[in-house]
Amino acid sequence: MMALIAFIIVQLNTGADIQAAELSTDWKDNVKAGFESMYSKEDLKEFMEEVDKLADLRDKQKNLVASQEVKTEEDNEENEEYSDFAIADVDNYVNVRTSPNTDSEIVGRMYDGAVAQIQEEVEGEDGTWLMVISGNLTGYIKAEYFIYGQDAVDVIDDYVDRYAIVRADRLNIRQEADIESKRIGYALSGEKLKLSNKDEYDGDWIHVDYADDKSGYVSADYISVVEEFIYAKTIEEIREEEEKKAKQLERQKEDEKQTPENVEIPAASSEPVYTASGNLRSDIVNFALQYVGCPYVHGGNSLTNGTDCSGFTSLVYAQFGYGLSRTPSGQLSSNGRSISLDEAQPGDIICYGKSKCTHVGIYIGDGQIVHAANPRKGIVVYNVGYDNIIGVKNVID
Numbered sequence: 001m002m003a004l005i006a007f008i009i010v011q012l013n014t015g016a017d018i019q020a021a022e023l024s025t026d027w028k029d030n031v032k033a034g035f036e037s038m039y040s041k042e043d044l045k046e047f048m049e050e051v052d053k054l055a056d057l058r059d060k061q062k063n064l065v066a067s068q069e070v071k072t073e074e075d076n077e078e079n080e081e082y083s084d085f086a087i088a089d090v091d092n093y094v095n096v097r098t099s100p101n102t103d104s105e106i107v108g109r110m111y112d113g114a115v116a117q118i119q120e121e122v123e124g125e126d127g128t129w130l131m132v133i134s135g136n137l138t139g140y141i142k143a144e145y146f147i148y149g150q151d152a153v154d155v156i157d158d159y160v161d162r163y164a165i166v167r168a169d170r171l172n173i174r175q176e177a178d179i180e181s182k183r184i185g186y187a188l189s190g191e192k193l194k195l196s197n198k199d200e201y202d203g204d205w206i207h208v209d210y211a212d213d214k215s216g217y218v219s220a221d222y223i224s225v226v227e228e229f230i231y232a233k234t235i236e237e238i239r240e241e242e243e244k245k246a247k248q249l250e251r252q253k254e255d256e257k258q259t260p261e262n263v264e265i266p267a268a269s270s271e272p273v274y275t276a277s278g279n280l281r282s283d284i285v286n287f288a289l290q291y292v293g294c295p296y297v298h299g300g301n302s303l304t305n306g307t308d309c310s311g312f313t314s315l316v317y318a319q320f321g322y323g324l325s326r327t328p329s330g331q332l333s334s335n336g337r338s339i340s341l342d343e344a345q346p347g348d349i350i351c352y353g354k355s356k357c358t359h360v361g362i363y364i365g366d367g368q369i370v371h372a373a374n375p376r377k378g379i380v381v382y383n384v385g386y387d388n389i390i391g392v393k394n395v396i397d
Contacts, residue, residue, distance in 0.1 A: 081309070081359065081374040084118035085298045086132060086148035087159055088141075088232075096139035096232055100124025100131075108137040110145070110232040113159045115299030117375065118148060133297060133306075135231030153358065160227050160326045162198040164208050166191045168222035169262040177205035177217040184216045185251045186259065189266050193218065201225050211248040222263050227314070227326035229299045277397045280320065281347035284396075285364045288316045294379045296372045309359050312372040312379060313349055316362065322395055324349075332357035336395035341384070344392050350384060351391040359387065 088094065093109040100122050110116065116134035121143065123129075128143040147155065166187045173193075174181040187193055193208035195201055196215045205217040206225070233241065251259075274280040297306025303315050310331055314324040325331045332351040339348070344363045352359040361371030363384060372379050 081296075082153045082298075083149060084375060085152050085156075086116045086118050086130065086146040087152045087155070088112055088114045088116065088145060089147045090145050094141055094145045096132075096134075096137055096141055098139060100129035100140045102126075104140070106235070107139050108232050108234040109238060110134060110137075110141055111230055113161075114230040114232050115156075115159065116146070116232065117298035117300075132232075134299065135233065135301075136237065137232040137234050139232075157327050157329055159229065160198070160330070161230060162195040162201060162225055162227055164193045164195060164201075164206050164218060164223040165226055166193070166218075166223055167265050169264050169266055170259065171218055171222050171263065172256070172261040173208065173210050173216040173218055175216055177207075179219075181217070183256050183261075184214060185210055185248055186254075186261065187218070193223075195225070211245055211252065219263075222265070224323060226318075226323050227330065228301070229326060231299065231301070280396060281345055284316060284320055284347040285362065285370075287319060288312075288362050288370050289364065289381075291379050292370060292381060296375045296378045298375075307372055309361065309372045313360050313362055317395065324395070328353070328357045328360045331360050331393065332391045336393040339392050339394045341389060341392050343394075344384075345394070347396055349393040349395060350389060351393065352387045353390045354388060357390050363392075 088110045090110070090112045093111045095106045096108040096110050097104040097106055099105075101124050103125075110132075114134055116130075116132035119131040119133060119138070121128060121130055122140075124140070124142075126142070129140045130143050130146060130148075131140050132138070146152075166189055169189050171187050172183045173185045173187060175184050176182075187210075193210065196207040196209055200207065201220075204220055206220050206223060207215060208218055209215050272279075272283070274283075291303045291312070294304055295306040296308060298308050300306035300308060300311055301315070303312065307315060310324075310326055310328045313331060314326055317324050324335050325333075328351065331349055336349065341350075344350070346363060346365040348363045350361050350363050350369050351357040352361070359371070361369035361382070361384075364370050364381070367384050368381055369384050370379065370381050373382065
């Protein structure tokens with residue numbers, strides 16, 4: 001017993017790392033019992049006060065260690081999420097190959113600005129190559145053609161494109177932003193037209209790219225604007241795109257009287273009509289939770305085959321008719337209204353980060369979120385306070 005007391009006093013006086021946490025939980029009672037017959041009540045009281053100080057110091061140290069572990073875990077989460085994120089930095093495109101050498105088969109193209117997830121880094125012909133996943137394509141490209149890691153994270157908002165999704169049965173594309181302007185072609189319901197200037201899409205007319213090196217205007221009343229990343233394309237997808245452009249060129253030859261505009265919006269498939277936001281919120285949460293366990297893929301656009309944090313939130317919300325930004329910072333700055341965490345309801349978007357929003361998740365209630373965490377964990381349920389919250393957005397009401 002004397003050795004134990006000496007150990008306690010030395011640790012208290014020197015300020016060394018407190019190891020008393022390793023002792024039995026009733027060690028204070030044992031100390032008191034061992035000295036009741038040896039010292040006066042006053043001396044014993046004074047001694048036990050010193051022991052209480054030791055216990056408090058021990059608890060403070062344990063809390064400090066725990067907080068440091070949480071902070072380290074938070075930093076690791078963020079670093080892990082973006083450690084293998086890459087953006088193609090080329091003049092036009094670079095070939096994607098089956099092996100890390102220029103003699104191997106070409107399976108597709110990685111276009112400038114296309115996003116990818118790095119699977120591995122290998123030493124191949126003439127230097128370092130990266131095996132990447134982008135869209136429906138997996139293959140090898142030389143590392144020198146990519147921006148990756150934190151450098152890619154810093155510029156990701158610059159690499160999101162906006163597209164007009166046609167809602168009308170047949171929508172004219174006109175030379176100028178005027179109903180009387182010459183028609184240069186048309187687009188059918190569901191077709192996607194890239195915005196010529198992704199930062200200008202307000203107003204009655206939207207400027208879009210059409211066919212080869214042509215552009216025109218469509219009525220904003222009959223389109224929905226969505227944000228998407230650029231992805232690599234397989235050989236088959238390249239052929240399909242060329243066929244689509246050929247059809248667009250043929251449409252330019254058709255007379256407007258022959259194929260007149262039809263702005264009737266096709267009837268949507270039967271969907272529930274929500275009379276209360278609570279029902280909608282519940283459905284959003286239940287829909288999102290179906291994908292727990294699915295993979296995380298940087299820039300991915302599939303809830304089942306893989307997406308990233310902002311892809312997850314935007315794809316879930318798209319199922320309920322909402323168009324969200326494709327990046328975390330865009331969802332914080334552009335979507336919904338800002339509320340406090342205390343006001344958060346199931347379905348709201350929780351935004352995380354330090355100086356800027358770098359991660360988002362969907363609040364599911366009871367202090368939890370569902371989100372695409374990182375490539376190692378995929379889509380999971382977390383405690384809402386696992387990382388620094390920079391904002392909360394209510395998109396629904």
